[in-house]
Amino acid sequence: MPDATVILDATAIQRALTRIAHEIAERNERSADVALVGIPVGGDHLAARLAKILSGIWNHPVPVGILDTSMHRDDLDQRIAPTVHPTEIPFDVNGKTIVLVDDVLFSGRTTRAAMDALNDFGRPKKIQLAVLVDRGHRELPIKADFIGKNVPTALDEKISLLLTESGAAADQVILKKK
Amino acid sequence: MSWTKKHLLDIESLTAEEITTVLDTARSFKAVGERAIKKVPALRGKTVVNLFVEPSTRTRISFELAAQRLSADIVNFSAEASSFKKGETLKDTALNLQALNADFIIIRHSASGAPHFLSRVLNAHVINAGDGAHEHPTQALLDAFTIRERKGKIAGLNVTILGDILYSRVARSDIWALTKLGAKVTLCGPATLVPKTFEKMGCRVTHDVDEAIRDADVINLLRIQHERQRATMFPSIGEYTQLFGLNKARFAKTKPDALIMHPGPINRGVEIDSEIADCGRSVILEQVTNGLAVRMAVLFLVNGGKTPVETA
Secondary structure: OOOOEEEEOHHHHHHHHHHHHHHHHHHOOOHHHEEEEEOOOOHHHHHHHHHHHHHHHHOOOOOEEEOOOHHHOOOOOOEOOOOOOOOEOOOOOOOOEEEEEEEEEOOOHHHHHHHHHHHOOOOOOEEEEEEEEEOOOOOOOOOOOEEEEEOOOOOOEEEEEEOHHHOOOOOEEEEEEO | OOOOOOOEOOOOOOOHHHHHHHHHHHHHHHHHHOOOOOOOOOOOOOEEEEEEOOOOOHHHHHHHHHHHHOOOEEEEEEHHHOHHHHOOOHHHHHHHHHHOOOOEEEEEEOOOOHHHHHHHHOOOEEEEEEEOOOEOHHHHHHHHHHHHHHHOOOOOOEEEEEOOOOOOHHHHHHHHHHHHOOOEEEEEOOOOOOOHHHHHHOOEEEOOHHHHHHOOOEEEEOOOOHHHOOOOOOOOHHHHHHHHOEOHHHHHOOOOOOEEEOOOOOOEOOOEOHHHHOOOOEOHHHHHHHHHHHHHHHHHHHHOOOEOOOOO
8 A cells, every 4th residue: 555644543543533522421411312323434334333332321222323525415417326325224313412423524525415315204403413533624614512532534535444344454534635 | 416417308318327316406405395494495486387388297297396495486387278279399398488488397298308498498407297109208217216315325226117118208217217326127018019129228128027027126117108109009908917017926926025107097907907017126116206306406417507616
C-alpha cells in the first residue's frame, strides 16, 4: 500500500467507542428512548459495538438498526449506481432519540440521505450523529454530536475502516493517497 | 457493483455478474415494498414513458408502479390511442417523447430489435419490455430472482421450460439468464414449437414431457401464443393440453419441492391445471411481486452514470 498511515489501531478504536458511548449516555438521560442506527458499510458494525458498550452502562439492551442510504443519495444519476444494502429497523422510531452511526464523516451528504431515509420509518424525537472519524470538507451544514477522532485530510486522500466483523485481520483506520 | 450499462435491451449481452447485481439490488427494493412508506426518492424529477406499442397489462402496470415508487413521473402511451394510427413512425414518436425530456423509454413492440433501434437514435435510457419473439429481459430477471429466493441458488438446478418456445421472448431471455447463472435448462413442447436449434443456446431439447419434468427443480410453463402463431403448428388446444399440459397425474410425478412458475397470463385448463396453479408450490403470484422489485432495480441501475461512487 503506497503512503498508507494507520490513524487508529484496534486499541484506539475501542477507546474511542467507549468514550462515545459514555458521551451518548451523558447526553441522553432517558436511556429507554435511545436507539442506534448504523449506516453500512462500517457504521452498522460500529453501531452494534456501541450498543453493546451502552447496554453495559445502562444495564438494559439498546435497540440497533441498519439504514441503507443509497436510494436517498443526491448524486444517483452522476455515478455508477451504488450497492444497495439491506435496511433493518426492528423498532418503532417514532418519539425515539436516534443516534446515527457512521464510520467517516466527509461531505455530509450521506448523513443528509440518512436523515431522509429515516423519515420514511417515522418521526424520531431527536436525531444525533456519532462518527468514528471526522475528516472535514463538509458540503452541507451538518455537524457530528459525537466524534472518535478529528483527522484533517486533503481531498485526494482516502480513509478506510477495517473491522474484524468484515473479515479484516485487525481493527484499523487507514489514511492513504488515492 | 458492476452495472455501467445505459440501457437494458436484452439478457444475451449481460454478464453473470451484471445479472447478479440486478438480483441483489432487487432484494433491497422488495424490502421497500414491504414498508409502510413504499416510496423512495431515487428517481425524483425523472420522467419515464411507457411506450407500449403492443398491448400488455401486467408488465405495463408493473413498470408504472416501479417508476412511481422511485418517485419518477410516468406517462403511459398505448398504440391504440396514438399517432401510430395516423402513420407516424416509431422513430418519430420516440423523438417526440424525447423532445418532451423523457429520461427513460420503456418499450414493448411486436418487432424484434425495436428497443435496440431506439437506443441508437435516442439519448434517453431504453428498457426493453418485450420485443417480438426476441427477448423480455425483466421477465427473465424476475424469474431468476424468484428461483434464487425460493431455492437459495440457481447454479446446478434443473429448470424445465415447457410450452411454446419458438414464439416466446420469455423463453429466450430465461434461457440466456439461467444458463449464464449455471442452471441446466431443458426445453419441452411440441416439436413444431421446440425446434432442436435451441440447443445452440446451451440447453437441452426434448419432446417427452414426463422425462422433462421428472428431475426438474423448477418447471416454467409458457402460454401458447395464439397471437403469434400459424394454425398449423399443432392440431388443437385440446390435444396440446392432453400431451403437454401440466395435469394432476404429471404433477404427481414431479419432485416434491419442484417450483411451478408461469409468466402469465395463465390459461387455466390449457397449459396448467387450475388447482396446480393455486397450489403451495406455485409461485406465480410471487413472480408478480418480485417483478415490481426487479423493475425498480433495473430503473435504479440504468439511471447510474459511469464514474465510481464516492462514499462518506
